[in-house]
Amino acid sequence: MKIRRPTDEEEAAIQRGIAADPDNPERTAEGFAQLRPFPEVMKERAMTTGYKQDFAAWATHQAKLLREKRFHELDLENLIEEVGDIPHHMSRELEWHMESLLPTMLRWHCFEGLRNQQWQEKIGEHRTWIVSVIEDSSSLIAEIPELIEHSWLSATLDVHKSLGLNFDLMPKTCPWTVEQILSIEGYYLPDEKGWRELP
Numbered sequence: 001m002k003i004r005r006p007t008d009e010e011e012a013a014i015q016r017g018i019a020a021d022p023d024n025p026e027r028t029a030e031g032f033a034q035l036r037p038f039p040e041v042m043k044e045r046a047m048t049t050g051y052k053q054d055f056a057a058w059a060t061h062q063a064k065l066l067r068e069k070r071f072h073e074l075d076l077e078n079l080i081e082e083v084g085d086i087p088h089h090m091s092r093e094l095e096w097h098m099e100s101l102l103p104t105m106l107r108w109h110c111f112e113g114l115r116n117q118q119w120q121e122k123i124g125e126h127r128t129w130i131v132s133v134i135e136d137s138s139s140l141i142a143e144i145p146e147l148i149e150h151s152w153l154s155a156t157l158d159v160h161k162s163l164g165l166n167f168d169l170m171p172k173t174c175p176w177t178v179e180q181i182l183s184i185e186g187y188y189l190p191d192e193k194g195w196r197e198l199p
Contacts, residue, residue, distance in 0.1 A: 051078045094133055094140060098147050101126035101181070102155035102174065103162075108189055110165055123189070131182055148174050148181065 051058045058075070059082075065073050104122045108115055134141050152174040159165050174181075180188045 051075060090133060090137060090140060091143060094130060094143065095147055095151065097126045097129050098144075098151045099154045101130070102148070102151050103158040105176070105181070105189075106155050106159050106170065107163065110159065110169070111163060114163075120189070127182055134182075144178055144182075148178065 058078070062074060062079055065071070101123060104119050104126070108119050108123065134144075155174075156167060156170045159170065160167060
């Protein structure tokens with residue numbers, strides 16, 4: 001069998017790591033010249049397929065592809081899944097901070113003699129985080145009332161376990177308004193004289 005030597009254009013393509021196809025009119029020398037070097041292509045493919053191995057590298061690469069408008073190279077299946085999960089992740093974070101904030105407010109209210117700066121700072125930190133998320137994603141504010149209702153049971157259980165307070169001495173539902181719970185400017189703290197009393 002006679003072996004055909006590659007043309008100069010094919011040889012150049014081979015050196016770039018791409019096999020030329022003389023039967024495909026679209027794979028011309030001009031087309032090869034526009035392609036990126038093979039090692040670069042393989043590196044980017046590795047980053048794309050590394051979704052489960054290195055999420056940070058994968059996300060950085062997807063952002064790069066979006067900025068460069070190389071949409072056909074996107075890992076669409078995983079990208080769609082991640083974007084769709086963002087609201088869920090934000091809701092979970094919001095829930096976590098609320099479930100940390102309410103027990104601390106309840107401790108502050110019920111145990112005047114144990115009040116300390118750490119409790120006060122914790123209240124401020126969780127309030128600040130919740131408010132900042134709501135400011136960035138205002139649609140989440142609709143979840144706050146239900147979130148408070150669900151988190152109150154966890155708050156009473158937490159205080160009961162950590163400080164031994166009887167359930168009968170705690171309200172069955174959260175006694176504070178949304179405005180009081182998320183007060184940053186006025187820095188509302190539960191007053192020991194009454195569940196709904198403002199300073």
